[in-house]
Amino acid sequence: MDDMRGRVLIVDDDTALAEMLGIVLRSEGYEPFLCSDGDSALAAFHEHKPDLVLLDLMLPGIDGIDVCRQIRAESGVPIVMLTAKTDTIDVVVGLESGADDYVVKPFKPKELVARIRARLRRTEEPTQEMLEIGDLVIDVAGHSVKRDGHPIQLTPLEFDLLVALARKPWQVFTREVLLEHVWGYRHAADTRLVNVHVQRLRSKVERDPESPDVVVTVRGVGYKAGPA
Amino acid sequence: MVRRPWRRAIAQWRRSIQLRVVTATTVLSMLVIVVLGTLLLNRVQAGLLDAKVQAALAEAATGSSTAQDAFDSADRTDPSVYETVLRDLVDRLASAGGPAGANDVALLRGPQTTSADAPLGASSFELRPATVPDRLRRSVQTTGDQVWTYGAISRASGGEVPVVTIGSPVVIPTVSGPYELYFVFPLDKEQETLNLVRRTLALAALGLVLLVGGIAWLVTRQVVTPVRMAARIAERLAAGGLEERMRVRGEDDLARLAASFNRMATSLQRQIRQLEDLSRVQRRFVSDVSHELRTPLTTVRMAADVLHEARQHFDPSVQRSAEILQTQLDRFESLLADLLEISRYDAGAALLEVEPTDLRRIAERVIEAAEPLAERRGSRVELLAPDGPYLAAVDSRRIERVLRNLVVNAIEHGEGQPIDVRLAADDKAVAIAVRDRGVGLRPGEGALVFNRFWRADPARARTTGGSGLGLSIALEDVHLHGGWLQAWGEPSNGSQFRVTLPRSQGVELERSPIPLEPLDYSRAVPVAVGQPYRRTVRTDAADD
Numbered sequence: 001m002d003d004m005r006g007r008v009l010i011v012d013d014d015t016a017l018a019e020m021l022g023i024v025l026r027s028e029g030y031e032p033f034l035c036s037d038g039d040s041a042l043a044a045f046h047e048h049k050p051d052l053v054l055l056d057l058m059l060p061g062i063d064g065i066d067v068c069r070q071i072r073a074e075s076g077v078p079i080v081m082l083t084a085k086t087d088t089i090d091v092v093v094g095l096e097s098g099a100d101d102y103v104v105k106p107f108k109p110k111e112l113v114a115r116i117r118a119r120l121r122r123t124e125e126p127t128q129e130m131l132e133i134g135d136l137v138i139d140v141a142g143h144s145v146k147r148d149g150h151p152i153q154l155t156p157l158e159f160d161l162l163v164a165l166a167r168k169p170w171q172v173f174t175r176e177v178l179l180e181h182v183w184g185y186r187h188a189a190d191t192r193l194v195n196v197h198v199q200r201l202r203s204k205v206e207r208d209p210e211s212p213d214v215v216v217t218v219r220g221v222g223y224k225a226g227p228a
Numbered sequence: 229m230v231r232r233p234w235r236r237a238i239a240q241w242r243r244s245i246q247l248r249v250v251t252a253t254t255v256l257s258m259l260v261i262v263v264l265g266t267l268l269l270n271r272v273q274a275g276l277l278d279a280k281v282q283a284a285l286a287e288a289a290t291g292s293s294t295a296q297d298a299f300d301s302a303d304r305t306d307p308s309v310y311e312t313v314l315r316d317l318v319d320r321l322a323s324a325g326g327p328a329g330a331n332d333v334a335l336l337r338g339p340q341t342t343s344a345d346a347p348l349g350a351s352s353f354e355l356r357p358a359t360v361p362d363r364l365r366r367s368v369q370t371t372g373d374q375v376w377t378y379g380a381i382s383r384a385s386g387g388e389v390p391v392v393t394i395g396s397p398v399v400i401p402t403v404s405g406p407y408e409l410y411f412v413f414p415l416d417k418e419q420e421t422l423n424l425v426r427r428t429l430a431l432a433a434l435g436l437v438l439l440v441g442g443i444a445w446l447v448t449r450q451v452v453t454p455v456r457m458a459a460r461i462a463e464r465l466a467a468g469g470l471e472e473r474m475r476v477r478g479e480d481d482l483a484r485l486a487a488s489f490n491r492m493a494t495s496l497q498r499q500i501r502q503l504e505d506l507s508r509v510q511r512r513f514v515s516d517v518s519h520e521l522r523t524p525l526t527t528v529r530m531a532a533d534v535l536h537e538a539r540q541h542f543d544p545s546v547q548r549s550a551e552i553l554q555t556q557l558d559r560f561e562s563l564l565a566d567l568l569e570i571s572r573y574d575a576g577a578a579l580l581e582v583e584p585t586d587l588r589r590i591a592e593r594v595i596e597a598a599e600p601l602a603e604r605r606g607s608r609v610e611l612l613a614p615d616g617p618y619l620a621a622v623d624s625r626r627i628e629r630v631l632r633n634l635v636v637n638a639i640e641h642g643e644g645q646p647i648d649v650r651l652a653a654d655d656k657a658v659a660i661a662v663r664d665r666g667v668g669l670r671p672g673e674g675a676l677v678f679n680r681f682w683r684a685d686p687a688r689a690r691t692t693g694g695s696g697l698g699l700s701i702a703l704e705d706v707h708l709h710g711g712w713l714q715a716w717g718e719p720s721n722g723s724q725f726r727v728t729l730p731r732s733q734g735v736e737l738e739r740s741p742i743p744l745e746p747l748d749y750s751r752a753v754p755v756a757v758g759q760p761y762r763r764t765v766r767t768d769a770a771d772d
Binding site: 014016017020021023024027084088089105106107108109110174176190191192219220 | 522523524525526527529530531533534561564579581583584585586589593617619624625
């Protein structure tokens with residue numbers, strides 16, 4: 001085990017919970033930093049340069065959604081939301097504002113650690129691999145996506161999702177399979193994760209997100225890569 | 229083929245008050261008018277004919293005495309003179325014309341008058357002996373008095389003319405046997421008058437009936453139109469258009485109806501608004517409680533976990549305490565989650581996100597996840613899904629939860645016996661039945677199982693950590709899809725829970741592709757003694 005597996009910024013107004021999160025994460029080998037309100041979250045983000053952000057959705061001052069947008073505006077760092085609400089609207093708003101994954105309170109510490117680990121685990125050792133999907137060229141090792149030579153900015157999660165689809169363009173991926181490949185869920189989880197991230201990915205890579213030809217929906221089954 | 233318009237007419241009759249009122253009014257007024265018209269016509273006819281007959285009788289009597297005088301004063305020595313007198317008389321009487329109008333005359337020889345010198349009878353133009361009815365002749369012969377009757381003669385120009393025929397006997401001196409003198413008065417003038425009256429009356433009656441029908445139509449329309457408007461508005465109100473109101477015009481009863489209708493609508497609207505506000509507050513409360521309770525619970529949970537992880541360093545009693553803390557936190561957590569879920573349903577805040585899904589995949593996932601529990605209980609869960617895919621537009625998260633609940637319940641109450649999860653579909657619905665062969669359900673329990681916090685046996689230990697809300701939530705979940713969740717069970721024969729879901733949302737379920745009673749049941753236990761208990765809890769979206 002390395003001395004530190006990663007730096008985690010915890011943005012939560014509940015100090016007891018934040019402290020407990022710190023204890024658990026530290027015992028798992030992460031280096032936690034605490035921040036207790038939305039106003040100072042971005043400053044804390046700049047200061048600590050975390051590898052992952054744990055973000056409570058309900059915060060005093062600027063709320064979690066806005067913090068998420070602010071961070072996402074300048075960085076692709078994985079963001080895991082902590083939410084007490086499972087209503088679709090809350091979850092989807094959180095995901096649409098840029099979060100990669102979410103954990104519903106009350107969660108088991110192991111579950112949270114598994115989510116963090118999955119987000120921090122970088123996809124294997126870089127292999128020299130070039131993929132094509134639609135009119136996009138993906139350089140897996142260089143972690144870049146280009147259309148006609150112009151780079152497209154994707155978060156690591158969006159990149160993983162695109163690569164997973166592009167590696168097997170002949171295969172239709174169910175949402176459950178994508179959850180396992182990209183998010184690392186071994187048991188079925190919330191397929192809304194997939195839906196929202198596919199939408200986000202499309203808004204970046206499709207010429208016309210309304211009629212996608214890079215990430216194609218297969219009704220009743222899931223998604224597949226569009227023809228190269 | 230002929231029936232359809234019939235039915236439409238009958239349906240129209242039943243639906244429309246206006247049609248019924250107008251028809252009834254028209255028919256009744258028609259009856260009254262016909263009766264009155266007939267009476268009136270009879271009176272007119274009687275009056276007209278009476279006058280005519282009286283005049284005719286007087287004229288005939290005069291004519292008769294003239295004839296008798298002529299014969300009496302004739303030269304009796306020459307029988308042949310009678311012949312001439314007779315002809316003269318007929319001509320004179322026929323052309324005389326009195327107040328009773330023109331007439332024809334016939335002087336006929338009686339049947340008993342046979343002597344050779346008796347003159348033959350004579351008649352004026354057109355009147356032949358045959359046109360005098362035999363009955364009249366006989367009665368003239370027998371009574372020897374003036375007798376009259378109505379009759380009809382046919383004209384040479386065609387057509388019959390009603391007539392009154394008056395007969396009286398005439399005696400010609402020296403000739404043995406009587407003669408009969410007949411006057412025929414045509415009634416065509418009277419007939420014409422009567423016809424005119426009849427036509428006028430019929431026209432008036434028709435006009436009157438139409439008028440009455442029209443008036444009835446107009447009057448009922450005045451009443452029915454606002455009633456129909458009220459019905460239309462009420463329907464719109466029922467469909468959620470709470471802003472709909474009736475137009476109030478004037479101050480009459482209908483205006484009052486409209487005004488009270490509007491007051492009712494306003495009061496309904498206010499109450500619905502209040503309920504909506506309450507529901508909003510409730511939803512807000514649920515959401516806040518959810519956040520407020522969950523955050524400290526998470527902290528406690530993590531603290532307990534840290535303690536639990538480190539329990540081997542503690543002495544046995546603290547170690548056990550850490551374990552109990554852990555398991556009870558699990559229970560508390562699932563109870564809280566279920567409570568929040570069900571209060572979300574109560575607040576009407578549950579949203580359905582449907583997507584075409586193969587239910588077989590959901591069933592496979594659920595069975596796989598339940599495998600460890602099934603192994604512990606010694607049950608084998610078998611998926612019976614011969615065909616497929618079993619596509620339906622469902623919220624897979626909810627249906628998975630329903631199915632997980634049913635499968636876990638079946639394993640927990642299945643007493644180690646095999647459990648079947650059966651799938652079937654038809655063109656409208658997909659059904660999943662979970663069959664266990666455990667303790668089953670006692671009579672009456674088929675409905676109770678869906679009650680909140682219901683336990684089959686209160687005395688039984690709560691070995692399983694269920695919250696007691698699982699089936700209630702499952703019912704709500706299925707409900708939300710417009711589906712059915714039903715239970716069948718019999719003591720010691722196990723139970724079967726069946727979920728029936730419409731293939732696409734908005735489709736009304738009519739039947740389930742799987743019978744509620746398990747397929748293997750009737751084969752294994754012939755229904756010989758008593759009837760198996762069957763209780764159906766029908767749930768559909770319409771009854772909430």
